[in-house]
Structure formats: C-alpha cells, structure tokens
Amino acid sequence: MQNSQEVPPPVVVVGAGLAGLTAAKTLADAGIDVTVLEARDRVGGRTFTVTDGFADGQHGDLGGELITEDYRALTALCGDLGVELSAPVRIERPDLPEGASPAAGYLAEGRLIVDGEILTGNRFRQAETEIHTALASFPPAPHEVLEQWTRRAGLSDLARAALSGFGRMPTQYDAFQVDSHYLTHAHIGEIRRVVGGSQRLADALAATVNVRLEAPVRAIRQSGGTVAVELESGERFAAGHVVVAVSPFVLPTLGFDPPLPADLTGALTALQRASGGKVIAQYSEGDSVRAALSRAVFTDGPVNTAWVSNPYVTTGPAVVSGFVCGENRYVLEDEDLALAELDAVVATAIGGPVNRLAQHVKNWTADRYALGIGGMPSFAARRPQIAVLATPERRVHLAGDFTDVSLCATMEGAVRSGLRAAGEVLRAPARVSLDYIDRKLVRA
Amino acid sequence: MRTIVIGAGPAGLAAARSLAGRGEEVVVLEAQPYVGGRTRSDRERLLHGQPADLGGSFIDLGQDELLRTCAELGVALTPQLALLRADPDGRFSAASSLRNTTVVDGRRLPDADRDQVADEVRAALDACPPDPSELVPAWAARAGLSPLARRLFRALTGFNPVHDDSQIQMSMVEPPHVGKVCWMMADGTDAMARAMSEGLDVRLRHVVRAVRRTGREITVETDRGDFPARDVIVAVPVTPTLRIGFAPVLPAWKTEALLATPMAQGGKVIGQYADGAELFEKVGTGIMSDGPISLVWARPVGPEDSVVLLGLAADRGDGFLRGEESALAALDVIVSAVLGRPARRLAGIVKDWSLEPFAGGVVSSLLGDFPRLPSLLAQSVGPVHFAGEHTADMWATGMDGALRSGKRAADQVLSRRSTAAIAAHAKSPG
Numbered sequence: 011m012q013n014s015q016e017v018p019p020p021v022v023v024v025g026a027g028l029a030g031l032t033a034a035k036t037l038a039d040a041g042i043d044v045t046v047l048e049a050r051d052r053v054g055g056r057t058f059t060v061t062d063g064f065a066d067g068q069h070g071d072l073g074g075e076l077i078t079e080d081y082r083a084l085t086a087l088c089g090d091l092g093v094e095l096s097a098p099v100r101i102e103r104p105d106l107p108e109g110a111s112p113a114a115g116y117l118a119e120g121r122l123i124v125d126g127e128i129l130t131g132n133r134f135r136q137a138e139t140e141i142h143t144a145l146a147s148f149p150p151a152p153h154e155v156l157e158q159w160t161r162r163a164g165l166s167d168l169a170r171a172a173l174s175g176f177g178r179m180p181t182q183y184d185a186f187q188v189d190s191h192y193l194t195h196a197h198i199g200e201i202r203r204v205v206g207g208s209q210r211l212a213d214a215l216a217a218t219v220n221v222r223l224e225a226p227v228r229a230i231r232q233s234g235g236t237v238a239v240e241l242e243s244g245e246r247f248a249a250g251h252v253v254v255a256v257s258p259f260v261l262p263t264l265g266f267d268p269p270l271p272a273d274l275t276g277a278l279t280a281l282q283r284a285s286g287g288k289v290i291a292q293y294s295e296g297d298s299v300r301a302a303l304s305r306a307v308f309t310d311g312p313v314n315t316a317w318v319s320n321p322y323v324t325t326g327p328a329v330v331s332g333f334v335c336g337e338n339r340y341v342l343e344d345e346d347l348a349l350a351e352l353d354a355v356v357a358t359a360i361g362g363p364v365n366r367l368a369q370h371v372k373n374w375t376a377d378r379y380a381l382g383i384g385g386m387p388s389f390a391a392r393r394p395q396i397a398v399l400a401t402p403e404r405r406v407h408l409a410g411d412f413t414d415v416s417l418c419a420t421m422e423g424a425v426r427s428g429l430r431a432a433g434e435v436l437r438a439p440a441r442v443s444l445d446y447i448d449r450k451l452v453r454a
Numbered sequence: 455m456r457t458i459v460i461g462a463g464p465a466g467l468a469a470a471r472s473l474a475g476r477g478e479e480v481v482v483l484e485a486q487p488y489v490g491g492r493t494r495s496d497r498e499r500l501l502h503g504q505p506a507d508l509g510g511s512f513i514d515l516g517q518d519e520l521l522r523t524c525a526e527l528g529v530a531l532t533p534q535l536a537l538l539r540a541d542p543d544g545r546f547s548a549a550s551s552l553r554n555t556t557v558v559d560g561r562r563l564p565d566a567d568r569d570q571v572a573d574e575v576r577a578a579l580d581a582c583p584p585d586p587s588e589l590v591p592a593w594a595a596r597a598g599l600s601p602l603a604r605r606l607f608r609a610l611t612g613f614n615p616v617h618d619d620s621q622i623q624m625s626m627v628e629p630p631h632v633g634k635v636c637w638m639m640a641d642g643t644d645a646m647a648r649a650m651s652e653g654l655d656v657r658l659r660h661v662v663r664a665v666r667r668t669g670r671e672i673t674v675e676t677d678r679g680d681f682p683a684r685d686v687i688v689a690v691p692v693t694p695t696l697r698i699g700f701a702p703v704l705p706a707w708k709t710e711a712l713l714a715t716p717m718a719q720g721g722k723v724i725g726q727y728a729d730g731a732e733l734f735e736k737v738g739t740g741i742m743s744d745g746p747i748s749l750v751w752a753r754p755v756g757p758e759d760s761v762v763l764l765g766l767a768a769d770r771g772d773g774f775l776r777g778e779e780s781a782l783a784a785l786d787v788i789v790s791a792v793l794g795r796p797a798r799r800l801a802g803i804v805k806d807w808s809l810e811p812f813a814g815g816v817v818s819s820l821l822g823d824f825p826r827l828p829s830l831l832a833q834s835v836g837p838v839h840f841a842g843e844h845t846a847d848m849w850a851t852g853m854d855g856a857l858r859s860g861k862r863a864a865d866q867v868l869s870r871r872s873t874a875a876i877a878a879h880a881k882s883p884g
Contacts, residue, residue: 153706155713161664161699186696187713228595263620265595272587279589279621279819280714285771340809343773375771381620391710 018042019250021435022239024227027055028421029409030255031215032087032428038219040436045247046219047239049226049379053216056257056380057421059207063368066326069207070290071319072372074421075331077202081422083429084211088204091214096322098200101306111145113193116176116308123309123358124171137172140165150190153390157185175308179315181419182284182383184336189389205322208421229265230254230406235441237405240265251435255409255428258399259283259381270403277387277398281412284383284419286335289313289348291369292327293356299328302359309355312338316355327367330356335383342373384411386418400430407431457867458483458674458683460662460698463491464853465841466689467650468523468860473867474654482651483660483676485812488644489651492691492813493853495642500801502757505642506724507764508805509816510853515635517854519861527649530640532754537633537740541576548628549576551610555736555792557743558602562791571603579628586625593624605744612748613766615851616816617718638753664699665838672837685867689841689860692717693814704835711830715844717815719769721806723747723785728798730761736792737763743788746774750788760800763789775806817851818844832859837870839863
C-alpha cells in the first residue's frame with residue numbers, strides 16, 4: 011500500500027560522470043535513497059585527472075578542463091563543495107574590439123603554427139587580413155560548416171591552415187563537421203580550471219553519494235511503475251526512477267526494455283562523433299612553456315590546440331594539454347607518435363628543444379565507456395534534437411552533456427543536465443495505488 | 455548545355471552515361487587518379503594479376519540495376535555464392551550468419567557449439583522480437599544472450615555495414631536483406647566502373663573546391679581550373695560533399711541531413727593464399743569471427759592453386775587497420791584456424807577507407823533517421839543535384855543504390871531542361 015506519506019522509492023543513477031554525480035547529489039540532498047552505478051573503476055567519466063609520473067605534485071587532465079564565464083551551475087557547485095577554481099586566463103586576444111568575432115580573438119600573432127612554423131610578421135598579417143575580409147564579405151551562414159565556408163569564401167591555403175587549429179578547438183570536430191557559428195558568435199572569453207584538476211569536482215561530488223564502481227549496466231527494464239537496473243554481473247537494482255547519464259554513444263547500446271523510442275535512437279546514432287582525445291605532457295622548461303602556451307597555441311597539424319593546463323602554477327615544470335581529433339585521431343593509437351607531435355608543437359612555440367618529464371595519451375574513441383570525446387547536434391538543428399535527447403522515457407531520465415541545449419558537450423552542460431534530471435525525478439508525484447484510490451478517493 | 459558530374463564512382467558514372475545517352479554534354483570531374491570510387495580494385499599487389507576488391511564486392515539477388523548494368527556492359531560474375539545459411543526451419547534470420555564456420559579467440563569453434571550459439575540467437579529473436587530501431591548491442595543485452603552469443607552477434611556489424619556496433623540498428627541485420635544469393639564481379643569490382651567510363655569525358659585528378667551559381671550559370675571550381683555548367687550533379691560520398699563550398703550556401707535542411715548521416719568506419723584485409731582449392735572448400739559460405747576481422751570469404755580459386763580471401767574489419771579506434779603486417783597476421787590466424795595448419799600467405803593488402811580523403815569511410819550509415827534521410831539527401835537544390843549510395847530510394851548504401859541514384863539525378867537534370875523548354879515555349883510569341 012502506497013501513498014504520498016511514504017518514503018520515496020530509491021533512485022538509481024547510471025554513470026558517475028559529472029552529470030550522474032550532480033543528479034545523485036541533488037537527489038540525495040533532497041532525502042532520496044540514491045545509488046550510482048559506474049562501469050569504470052573510477053568516478054568522473056570524461057573528466058579524468060592523472061597525477062602519476064608528474065613531478066612537483068602536478069597533474070594533467072585527460073578530459074574536460076575548461077570552465078568559462080557561462081559555466082554558472084558548475085561554478086556554483088564548486089562553491090558549495092569547496093572546490094577551488096583558478097584565476098581566469100583569456101584565450102582570445104586582449105585587445106579585441108567590441109563586437110569582434112571569436113575568430114578575430116584567436117588570430118593573435120605568435121600563437122598560430124602552420125607547417126611547423128609560427129605565423130609572424132607579414133605572413134601572419136596576410137592570413138589575418140584575408141580571414142577578416144572573408145568574414146566580412148562572405149558572412150558564414152549559421153548552419154554552414156567551416157570547410158564549406160572556407161571554400162565558398164575562396165580562402166588561400168595559408169588562411170585555411172591558419173584557421174585549422176582554432177576552427178577545431180571549440181568542438182573537436184573536423185572542419186567539415188563544425189558549424190562556422192563557432193568562428194563568428196561563440197566567444198569563449200575567460201577560462202578557469204579546477205585547481206588540482208577537474209577530477210576534484212567529481213571526487214567531491216562522489217564523496218556525498220553512494221557510488222558502486224566496476225558495476226557495468228546491461229539492461230534497464232521498466233514495468234508496473236518500477237524500473238529494474240540489471241548489471242552485467244546479473245545483480246538487479248529496483249528503483250522508482252532511473253537517471254541514465256552515460257556517453258551519448260554508449261546510451262543507445264544499453265539494453266532497454268521496452269526499447270528506447272525510435273526517434274531517440276535515431277537522434278543518438280545521427281549525432282556527429284567528436285573522435286580522438288588528448289596527449290598531455292609535463293615539460294621541465296616551465297617558464298618558457300608558460301610564457302608561450304598559457305593562452306593556447308593553434309596548429310594546422312594533428313595537435314589542433316595546445317595549452318598549459320595548470321597556468322596557475324607559476325614555478326617549476328609546466329603541463330601541456332594537446333588536443334587531437336577527427337581524421338587525425340589515428341595519431342593517438344601510437345603513443346610515441348602522439349607525444350612526438352606534442353613535443354614538436356611545444357618546441358616550436360617556445361623556440362627551443364623541450365625535455366619531457368611525464369606523459370599520458372588518452373584515446374577516447376577506443377574507450378568502451380566513452381566511444382568518443384563527445385558530440386553535439388549541429389547549431390541550427392540543436393533545439394529540436396535536444397528536445398528528443400532530453401525527454402524522459404517514463405521513469406527513465408536522460409542526463410549528460412549532450413542533453414543540454416545551451417552548453418551542449420561541456421562540463422557545464424553535464425552539470426545542468428544532472429540538475430534537470432534530478433528535478434524531473436523530484437517533481438514526479440508518488441505513485442497512487444489502485445487500493446488507495448478505492449479507499450480514499452472514490453465516493454461510495 | 456553542359457552538366458558537370460562530380461565524382462567518377464558508380465553513381466556519377468551512371469548519371470553521366472544516362473545524360474550522354476540522351477545527347478547531353480557531360481564532363482565528369484574525379485579527384486582520384488582512377489575511376490570507381492569505393493568500388494576500386496587493385497591489380498598490382500596480388501600474384502597472377504588477381505584483382506583485390508578494395509571496396510564494394512557483392513551483388514545480391516534483386517539488385518536489378520546492378521545486374522542489368524553488368525549485363526549491358528558485359529561484366530562477368532563469379533559463380534553464385536551465399537554468405538549465410540538458413541536456420542533449421544528453412545528461414546533466414548540474423549542468426550543465419552552465425553551458422554558459418556566460426557573462429558573465436560583464434561580457434562575454430564566446434565560446429566556443434568557454433569550451432570548452439572546460432573540456435574540461441576534464433577530463439578531469442580523469436581522470444582524477444584527486436585524493435586527495428588533498436589541498436590544491435592542494446593537488443594543483445596535486452597534479450598539476455600549468453601556472453602559468447604552476445605559477442606558473436608555484436609560482431610555481425612563488423613561486416614554489415616563494416617562499422618562498430620554502437621551505431622547500427624537491428625533493422626540492418628534482422629531480417630537479413632543481403633547475403634542469401636550473391637555474386638562478385640569475376641574480373642574485380644572496378645571492371646564495371648571502367649566499362650562505364652568508356653566514351654565519357656572523365657577528368658581525373660581534378661579536386662573540386664566550390665560550386666558557384668550566378669544567375670543561370672554555374673562554375674565548378676577545381677584545383678586545376680574552372681568548369682562552366684548549367685547543371686551539376688554532386689556524386690561524392692557524404693564527407694567529401696561537406697568539403698565542397700557552395701555559393702549560394704546549401705540550405706540548412708541539406709547540410710543537416712548530411713551531418714546526420716555518419717559514414718561507417720573501417721576497411722578490408724585481403725590475403726592471397728596457397729592451397730587455394732582446399733581453402734576455398736573449407737571457407738565455404740564464409741568465416742565469422744569475433745573480431746577484429748568479422749567476416750572472411752573467398753574469391754574463386756585462381757592460378758597455381760591460389761585463392762584470394764577477403765576480410766572485413768570495422769574501425770574501433772584501436773589502430774588495427776593502420777598496422778598492415780599485424781592486420782594481415784590477424785587474417786592468417788583465422789585462415790590457419792580453418793585450414794587446420796599454418797596457412798601460407800603469398801601476398802596481402804590492407805585498405806582503410808576511413809583514411810581515404812575522398813571517401814571518408816566505407817559507406818554512409820543512414821540509420822539515424824531512416825528512411826526519411828535518403829529522400830532528403832536526394833533532393834535537388836536548384837540546378838545542383840545529388841547522387842551517391844546515400845541518396846538512393848532502394849538498395850541505399852550499396853552499389854545498386856549508387857547506380858539508381860545516378861540515373862535519378864540525370865532525370866532531374868533533364869526534367870529541368872523540359873520545364874525550361876515549356877516555359878520558353880509559353881513565352882514565345884505566336
């Protein structure tokens with residue numbers, strides 16, 4: 011016998027990334043009995059900080075690391091949990107006039123590498139002028155992909171190469187996939203990082219809830235007002251609601267009974283995959299690396315973007331994150347090759363040889379619980395697609411960075427989606443049993 | 455009035471032949487130094503001039519456009535073959551592929567165990583009918599398959615459609631729509647494209663950068679000069695289409711349809727082996743494996759008792775297809791397991807279509823919003839028309855679909871002509 015006075019039924023959250031952990035914490039704070047099931051042996055999902063091998067207690071982030079001014083939910087969460095954020099760094103050039111495009115902000119002399127050389131002097135000005143003129147004369151359509159725009163605008167090979175790095179940076183898509191919107195309207199502005207690595211936020215969240223590690227889920231079955239979550243081990247958890255907060259590429263591969271609606275599976279399988287990952291290394295030339303790379307260097311090579319991921323550490327060695335995506339993702343399949351590419355970028359940026367102290371390579375495409383860096387619907391199609399991706403399927407609620415309409419595919423999107431999914435669960439009225447209706451509501 | 459066709463694969467060549475046959479002036483621009491696109495065959499690297507089909511291989515019963523094109527061009531086929539075996543009740547199901555010779559962990563699975571796996575999958579298909587849109591791994595999990603059956607079932611997508619299973623829906627494998635009765639082209643798949651291109655004005659090594667419309671004129675801009683046209687047929691795969699600039703900009707619905715059509719990633723591992731007759735017999739309808747090579751089948755026995763075996767492998771981000779020797783060694787393991795002793799490889803080729811700049815992958819995966827997507831992809835934008843396996847109304851993602859789409863695009867060009875002619879006639883005095 012059930013009525014609204016009873017204890018709310020337990021909730022299971024699948025996935026201990028930022029989305030799942032935020033949902034779980036929110037539910038736990040509201041007095042709900044929550045269990046988080048995580049397939050990996052760690053929490054954090056695609057936020058993943060490593061420390062082993064790094065000198066001076068430094069660290070590297072193999073997953074999400076940037077926090078922009080828009081990341082209000084994540085910033086508030088860090089405040090609540092006592093997770094310290096670094097001072098801001100500006101990626102775009104500081105002398106940017108009002109109303110200038112993000113592309114203008116990334117076009118800074120000395121920060122673009124083309125063909126293994128830094129663009130300076132006349133070559134830089136030539137590329138800069140050409141890109142500015144093209145943006146003014148051939149404004150990109152909101153849905154036009156970058157590659158199509160560069161061809162329509164008739165950009166030279168030099169200008170295309172100059173765009174190549176920062177064109178891929180915001181989404182980690184190839185130029186034939188990324189909306190030119192990211193060049194014209196999506197300013198990144200100032201960025202912060204979690205001091206000590208993004209994992210600190212995941213760890214702080216996890217400390218507040220009950221997480222079961224190494225518990226991969228096989229199937230989620232709904233019937234009769236309850237949900238059963240079945241692990242690969244065969245163990246089953248019964249819940250009143252389930253929040254599924256896994257990678258968008260893993261979500262449709264879980265068993266759902268009944269199956270997920272066709273439009274949801276369709277939207278998920280049609281999602282462009284950002285494939286690839288990161289190569290990170292710690293260099294002993296700390297000061298020169300910080301001087302050259304704290305605000306990012308963009309290249310036309312396999313490492314599209316490289317920056318110091320701990321610029322708030324001002325002495326000792328420096329850690330550099332390099333991003334590899336799309337057609338270049340193969341570089342990550344060979345650790346030595348990936349590191350050689352990063353070394354070359356850092357050496358070019360600082361103008362001298364580098365000495366690598368520690369290193370890690372993360373290929374998210376080959377990670378079975380990620381199957382890619384992430385993915386977002388195209389800018390023009392985003393709203394109707396997110397409406398499909400974020401709609402609960404009865405008692406199964408979907409969370410994850412890909413379900414947030416404004417900050418899709420970011421750590422903030424993950425946090426907001428967790429808050430949204432928790433809200434869905436909390437607002438759901440307790441089930442009213444037939445017996446209760448008969449006894450209390452029906453006038454005899 | 456001239457039409458420019460971009461891409462000399464089967465779709466582009468079918469469009470160009472259709473237009474040329476009706477007296478139209480056509481120029482085909484091809485980025486690569488060869489025709490055929492993803493139906494290319496290599497004749498240099500195997501012994502005895504044996505063709506290695508690097509891309510498309512199979513013709514299925516019912517692919518009548520493809521069969522008729524072969525008949526018309528005198529392209530000979532190999533003897534009939536099958537890639538799956540009927541279930542005990544005579545029906546074909548997604549379990550039928552699992553009745554092939556099977557290699558797991560490098561060892562041949564005893565036939566009785568194999569049949570037990572196939573029977574288990576068949577029983578699960580009956581007891582727990584898949585939703586057509588449900589992904590292959592999701593159904594395998596929901597149906598509660600045993601670990602071995604689940605592993606082998608998920609491997610099916612490695613050859614159909616040569617992709618990691620995380621994007622492939624059950625409608626692709628159940629019921630099986632290919633593999634019951636099929637053929638290959640006896641002289642290699644590109645025999646068709648080569649024959650189709652005869653008599654056509656095909657300009658190789660012309661990379662198209664942009665398609666610009668001003669008034670009624672179109673300029674197709676390549677790295678080797680501009681080509682004027684009245685109509686353009688874009689007959690390249692999804693990814694290369696997204697790399698061409700269009701002025702005016704393509705409408706949002708077209709770009710979104712292209713972006714929602716990811717391409718399957720993977721390729722082929724091809725080995726030529728000694729003891730051809732014996733291997734041909736033992737390979738039978740094909741060898742299933744739990745990966746990374748998911749299916750191996752044989753071409754007819756060639757000269758000096760050699761045989762060419764073809765293996766399909768999906769790209770799982772692990773670098774398998776990038777290591778030529780290790781990929782061929784993985785094929786050797788499968789072949790040796792079936793032969794019962796170390797197989798003697800005479801030559802080998804690995805082809806990774808994901809790395810091919812003018813392909814972008816093996817085939818398009820239309821499953822995101824199937825079946826609405828191909829019709830959107832096929833719509834013309836004024837005088838710019840679209841062909842290719844992803845735009846076909848039937849047998850989409852196959853060679854037959856490519857040919858059909860080319861003919862359809864040619865008709866779209868001609869119907870613009872007749873509409874224009876009707877308009878001109880109506881305007882003319884008297």
